[in-house]
Amino acid sequence: MYPIVLFTYNRLEHAKQVVDSLLANALAKESKLYICSDGARNEEDRPKVEACRAYFKTITGFKEVEVVELAENHNVKRAVKVMGDMLSDKYEAWIAIEDDALAHPLFLQFMHDALAYYKDNDKVLLINAYAHERAFRKALIKKKYPYDVIFGVAFHCFGWGIWSDKWKAIDFHMPEQDYFKGLGSTFSIFNRSWGHLMSHKVASKPSSELWDIHTTYYMLKHDKVALWPVRGYIRNIGFDGTGLHGYDFADSVFGEEVNPKERITFTDDLALSRKYDFAIYSQVAIKWVGAFVGNFFTILFRRKKKRS
Secondary structure (H helix, E strand, C coil): CCCEEEEECCCHHHHHHHHHHHHCCHHHHHCEEEEEECCCCCCCCHHHHHHHHHHHCCCCCCCEEEEEECCCCCHHHHHHHHHHHHHHCCCCEEEEEECCEEECCCHHHHHHHHHHHCCCCCCEEEEECCCCHHHHHHHHHCCCCCCCEEEECCCCCCEEEEEHHHHHHCCCCCCCCCCCCCCCCHHHHHHHCCCHHHHHHHHCCCCCCCHHHHHHHHHHHCCCEEEEECCCCEEECCCECCCCCCCECCCCCCCCCCCCCCCCCCCCCHHHHHCCHHHHHHHHHHHHHHHHHHCHHHHHHHHHHHHC
């Protein structure tokens, strides 16, 4: 059974909900849970981090629980790298989830099935558990897309799985200029990444924590893809103004209700997936535009505060 790693910081109530959602999975009792608890960024956050760590020591219901308490604050990108390297030295593959991503009761079963099915497919870098529910419904389901999974260059790190050899091959760096030289037109790149690489300039800065954008860039550059379920297994509850980015999207982007199939049909047809890229990109873009319009004043205030 592949291990699970939960990445956490200082949001106790969010973390409790995520643990409870994992325990609702039948495979939880057979799985080892690692908890990566990042160190406090400042003294104000320290009591919150300590409260989370006290709770982690009480968790039962898994085959085993191991808490990795990072002494210093690593932020998301470095914490993921530390844990990913450690797990990749011990296991053939592993499953990850963030502390604001509620898992559907079929989450672990889907991840194990997908990791087994695509294990020897060199093109598939990783498995996503999240789906753009509204976008996929309009771009795929209503257009009679015949399978329950689709391939894309885009990646969301809410809930995912990867094989250790493929993890070790990922380069998490991005150039600070000539990002897409030799990779095609800017439009085709944004289309293939469903708009995710529109954040390439922000992600390329040394201080950026957008390691999911780095992974998307790696897939584009090396002709790899991620697997996405057409109906998701993750509901994100973290974009409520409390997280790293501070955005309050409510349910407008990531918080859609999930209702996956119990039995799904996998496919290796990458060519068919590419035919749906623009339809998905268009629907995802509409969601993002609506979300950022709603957060306009929050974003403007943050930028002014940084300048002052």
